Amino acid sequence: MRKGDGDPPPAKAVARDIAPYRRGNTGIDFVHRFDSGRPGPSVAIAGLTHGNEICGMTAVTWLLDRGVRPRAGTLTLWLGNVAAYERMRADLPERHTRHRFVDRDLNRAWADEVIAGDLVSLEAHRVRELLPVVEAQDRLLDIHSTTYCGTPFFVYRDLPRARVLAEQVGGPSAHVLLGGGQYSGLTMAERGRFGDAGAEATCLVVECGRHLDAAAGDTALQVALDFLAACGTLDRDFVAAHRPAPAAAAPTRRFRVEQVFRPVHDDARFARDFVSFETLPAGAPIAFDGDRTLTAPFDECVILMPTPVIAKGRDMVTLARIVD
Numbered sequence: 001m002r003k004g005d006g007d008p009p010p011a012k013a014v015a016r017d018i019a020p021y022r023r024g025n026t027g028i029d030f031v032h033r034f035d036s037g038r039p040g041p042s043v044a045i046a047g048l049t050h051g052n053e054i055c056g057m058t059a060v061t062w063l064l065d066r067g068v069r070p071r072a073g074t075l076t077l078w079l080g081n082v083a084a085y086e087r088m089r090a091d092l093p094e095r096h097t098r099h100r101f102v103d104r105d106l107n108r109a110w111a112d113e114v115i116a117g118d119l120v121s122l123e124a125h126r127v128r129e130l131l132p133v134v135e136a137q138d139r140l141l142d143i144h145s146t147t148y149c150g151t152p153f154f155v156y157r158d159l160p161r162a163r164v165l166a167e168q169v170g171g172p173s174a175h176v177l178l179g180g181g182q183y184s185g186l187t188m189a190e191r192g193r194f195g196d197a198g199a200e201a202t203c204l205v206v207e208c209g210r211h212l213d214a215a216a217g218d219t220a221l222q223v224a225l226d227f228l229a230a231c232g233t234l235d236r237d238f239v240a241a242h243r244p245a246p247a248a249a250a251p252t253r254r255f256r257v258e259q260v261f262r263p264v265h266d267d268a269r270f271a272r273d274f275v276s277f278e279t280l281p282a283g284a285p286i287a288f289d290g291d292r293t294l295t296a297p298f299d300e301c302v303i304l305m306p307t308p309v310i311a312k313g314r315d316m317v318t319l320a321r322i323v324d
């Protein structure tokens with residue numbers, strides 16, 4: 001496909017019927033795999049890991065609609081929590097953030113004990129379906145969006161190979177580095193070889209802006225195309241012809257996650273409205289949890305990913321330190 005095939009349709013993040021994508025070619029619903037027949041890495045893009053995060057679906061279905069195929073190795077495209085997505089579509093727009101998942105967070109369900117022990121939740125069942133696909137990948141881009149933050153950013157395990165790949169992709173320029181094991185359950189990006197310092201496989205998570213920003217779809221597609229070019233899966237010429245906006249070089253800013261706060265009370269609340277990337281002085285109040293006030297534990301404490309749905313034991317806000 002070249003530019004002359006007609007301009008690509010706009011990649012707006014808008015919920016729509018995805019039933020036509022259910023039947024892939026892998027025997028697993030909503031999983032599509034293409035083999036170039038040539039040596040190369042196994043590369044994948046995941047959308048709808050969270051049901052209400054539409055932009056990943058936008059990018060994945062754009063790639064499927066365009067009939068994109070790998071020039072080397074394999075390309076696998078999937079939609080994760082379709083059950084939550086379908087419930088979101090059937091619900092009122094103001095309730096969309098409630099449909100991140102159905103029974104449990106799909107992106108906190110990748111530990112062996114959940115996979116083997118949770119025989120009830122829809123999400124653990126889906127993880128068991130997706131596990132062989134996930135574990136087969138050398139490179140994975142997991143596409144998300146946030147409730148409040150319009151600024152796109154990467155999130156990945158702080159491993160040299162992940163830093164290199166994120167730089168090769170190019171954007172977004174804000175990188176959030178995970179030490180591993182900081183969230184309340186194992187994430188897909190930390191599963192198996194992705195989280196193993198001695199392995200080669202790499203997973204990058206990208207947050208593409210706010211859930212309902214139409215531009216988040218363009219950002220998702222842009223990062224997906226740049227990711228596939230960086231992995232050698234697609235020609236750079238094809239990517240240059242189809243990316244929604246020209247590549248914009250900005251210096252990388254890195255933030256290391258120091259703490260993920262989980263309240264012990266359901267009625268915990270934030271001290272003020274946060275979006276993400278606010279920088280607080282040590283001692284500044286962040287949240288109230290019963291009698292306790294969570295304050296910034298160090299200077300230049302960066303607020304990331306405040307949740308709109310607060311519950312005891314659930315990740316409420318991430319605190320990070322500026323690296324460079």
Ligand SMILES: [Zn+2]
Nearest residue numbers: 050053144145
């Ligand atoms: Zn998400």
